[in-house]
Amino acid sequence: xxxxxxxxxxxxxxxxxxxxxxxxxxxxxxxxxxxxxxxxxxxxxxxxxxxxxxxxxxxxxxxxxxxxxxxxxxxxxxxxxxxxxxxxxxxxxxxxxxxxxxxxxxxxxxxxxxxxxxxxxxxxxxxxxxxxxxxxxxxxxxxxxxxxxxxxxxxxxxxxxxxxxxxxxxxxxxxxxxxxxxxxxxxxxxxxxxxxxxxxxxxxxxxxxxxxxxxxxxxxxxxxxxxxxxxxxxxxxxxxxxxxxxxxxxxxxxxxxxxxxxxxxxxxxxxxxxxxxxxxxxxxxxxxxxxxxxxxxxxxxxxxxxxxxxxxxxxxxxxxxxxxxxxxxxxxxxxxxxxxxxxxxxxxxxxxxxxxxxxxxxxxxxxxxxxxxxxxxxxxxxxxxxxxxxxxxxxxxxxxxxxxxxxxxxxxxxxxxxxxxxxxxxxxxxxxxxxxxxxxxxxxxxxxxxxxxxxxxxxxxxxxxxxxxxxxxxxxxxxxxxxxxxxxxxxxxxxxxxxxxxxxxxxxxxxxxxxxxxxxxxxxxxxxxxxxxxxxxxxxxxxxxxxxxxxxxxxxxxxxxxxxxxxxxxxxxxxxxxxxxxxxxxxxxxxxxxxxxxxxxxxxxxxxx
Numbered sequence: 001x002x003x004x005x006x007x008x009x010x011x012x013x014x015x016x017x018x019x020x021x022x023x024x025x026x027x028x029x030x031x032x033x034x035x036x037x038x039x040x041x042x043x044x045x046x047x048x049x050x051x052x053x054x055x056x057x058x059x060x061x062x063x064x065x066x067x068x069x070x071x072x073x074x075x076x077x078x079x080x081x082x083x084x085x086x087x088x089x090x091x092x093x094x095x096x097x098x099x100x101x102x103x104x105x106x107x108x109x110x111x112x113x114x115x116x117x118x119x120x121x122x123x124x125x126x127x128x129x130x131x132x133x134x135x136x137x138x139x140x141x142x143x144x145x146x147x148x149x150x151x152x153x154x155x156x157x158x159x160x161x162x163x164x165x166x167x168x169x170x171x172x173x174x175x176x177x178x179x180x181x182x183x184x185x186x187x188x189x190x191x192x193x194x195x196x197x198x199x200x201x202x203x204x205x206x207x208x209x210x211x212x213x214x215x216x217x218x219x220x221x222x223x224x225x226x227x228x229x230x231x232x233x234x235x236x237x238x239x240x241x242x243x244x245x246x247x248x249x250x251x252x253x254x255x256x257x258x259x260x261x262x263x264x265x266x267x268x269x270x271x272x273x274x275x276x277x278x279x280x281x282x283x284x285x286x287x288x289x290x291x292x293x294x295x296x297x298x299x300x301x302x303x304x305x306x307x308x309x310x311x312x313x314x315x316x317x318x319x320x321x322x323x324x325x326x327x328x329x330x331x332x333x334x335x336x337x338x339x340x341x342x343x344x345x346x347x348x349x350x351x352x353x354x355x356x357x358x359x360x361x362x363x364x365x366x367x368x369x370x371x372x373x374x375x376x377x378x379x380x381x382x383x384x385x386x387x388x389x390x391x392x393x394x395x396x397x398x399x400x401x402x403x404x405x406x407x408x409x410x411x412x413x414x415x416x417x418x419x420x421x422x423x424x425x426x427x428x429x430x431x432x433x434x435x436x437x438x439x440x441x442x443x444x445x446x447x448x449x450x451x452x453x454x455x456x457x458x459x460x461x462x463x464x465x466x467x468x469x470x471x472x473x474x475x476x477x478x479x480x481x482x483x484x485x486x487x488x489x490x491x492x493x494x495x496x497x498x499x500x501x502x503x504x505x506x507x508x509x510x511x512x513x514x515x516x517x518x519x520x521x522x523x524x525x526x527x528x529x530x531x532x533x534x535x536x537x538x539x540x541x542x543x544x545x546x547x548x549x550x551x552x553x554x555x556x557x558x559x560x561x562x563x564x565x566x567x568x569x570x571x572x573x574x575x576x577x578x579x580x581x582x583x584x585x586x587x588x589x590x591x592x593x594x595x596x597x598x599x600x601x602x603x604x605x606x607x608x609x
Contacts, residue, residue: 089151106441168261179247
């Protein structure tokens with residue numbers, strides 16, 4: 001169940017939003033062609049892949065994994081504590097989640113987190129003293145990229161997921177990013193910046209732009225005023241990249257992946273970026289690609305690679321990402337051609353992935369019958385016995401079965417005008433949840449099926465039980481609000497929406513929902529008490545955020561673009577609303593208002609305009 005509408009031409013908007021938010025953390029640029037990208041780690045342009053370049057800076061952290069790793073300085077703790085680092089990462093993630101290019105696709109998110117956390121678990125100490133809970137996510141972008149945010153948040157561009165030819169290659173990228181987090185590179189970098197507080201990031205940006213047409217001009221910019229300080233930042237970035245490579249290699253080896261995957265990925269980058277290897281190396285925020293490959297190749301020789309069969313969920317996640325990468329008519333046509341070519345291959349994994357991709361594509365086109373047919377074919381391909389006399393080892397499936405179950409529910413729940421189909425979805429959802437209790441996507445689909453299938457009371461009981469276990473999931477509160485709407489319980493509906501906004505960081509939007517709940521005719525004494533308590537808590541939180549002037553100056557320079565609803569003076573049920581206009585005008589703009597299935601407009605703004 002995707003809660004956010006997605007369009008295709010906005011990946012660079014996300015980068016422009018992230019750069020100001022992390023301006024105090026940025027340490028330099030990759031080759032000029034990838035200057036504008038968000039903080040990340042790989043640099044280069046890979047030919048034959050969907051667009052792209054891979055850029056990066058070292059961002060994120062936790063203490064050293066092994067005593068033999070180099071110490072880049074001990075200023076990290078005084079510069080940025082683990083708690084502050086996590087809080088900063090959560091605030092950045094709140095903005096990313098509202099971006100139209102954040103892929104809020106449960107199977108992809110679950111696959112990346114299963115892969116990423118298996119890597120973390122394979123290496124003792126990867127969570128560091130801060131013991132971060134890692135979260136891996138995907139962003140729609142045609143450029144090959146991956147980036148680490150403060151506090152254990154690691155993002156992967158959809159193009160990189162598609163470009164990885166094996167799971168070992170994808171794991172090598174994630175391992176490298178985990179290395180940045182484990183070594184607390186963000187906090188260390190801030191420590192470096194203490195001695196160079198006046199370094200303008202604009203100088204590095206101007207130098208990189210100038211390098212496109214005139215290396216001499218770029219040199220002039222770099223040497224003017226604070227070139228030496230900037231060079232120190234770039235040197236730090238190179239050392240951080242080397243360290244992340246070494247730590248990432250250790251994690252990759254411990255998790256049992258083919259270490260040759262890291263070499264193969266770097267070599268493809270090298271072949272496409274030779275032009276950057278010999279020109280202006282001081283502009284690079286990473287070691288030169290040739291240097292990094294040589295270092296990794298030496299390590300591979302010491303640790304011979306092992307054969308590994310990629311699991312089916314790797315191929316299924318990539319099939320979904322391919323469809324979501326370009327949701328246009330042309331993009332869908334290209335995806336269909338790709339899937340048909342995939343089905344012509346000999347590998348059962350590839351055939352099943354092609355059929356699964358066709359199922360997901362048919363669903364996006366509104367062809368539910370075709371989607372179910374292709375999904376059944378994909379499942380049959382996976383479970384078919386080998387030909388008589390042929391040797392065939394069992395296919396490693398990973399999360400494939402839960403992906404199949406999710407997609408089957410997804411197809412049925414989308415047919416909300418067919419009661420018999422929804423009844424089948426409810427039965428399937430109950431069975432799937434019993435079989436895959438940890439799948440959050442299946443939980444959301446099952447609850448959605450109950451609501452659309454005319455069982456909001458059952459959905460309400462199920463969701464409240466889930467909320468007791470997973471208090472930080474706004475999706476559960478959104479679904480609970482829909483259940484209350486079906487039940488005609490307006491006060492509880494608005495309270496649930498308020499909880500959802502608060503979890504996403506939209507404190508003012510949450511307070512607005514509480515006002516709607518307070519004025520609802522069915523608000524009981526108990527619910528009024530809940531509203532009062534939540535209002536006190538969130539008002540205090542909002543005052544604290546407004547009073548943190550230094551943080552606003554350092555980290556909130558970006559004007560995050562989110563989807564605000566159109567303003568009218570009625571709520572979703574046609575009732576007139578009131579607002580304290582003086583309070584509204586004095587309050588800062590809340591960047592976290594979003595289109596909601598139950599609140600498609602912001603009902604409290606129009607009266608003050």
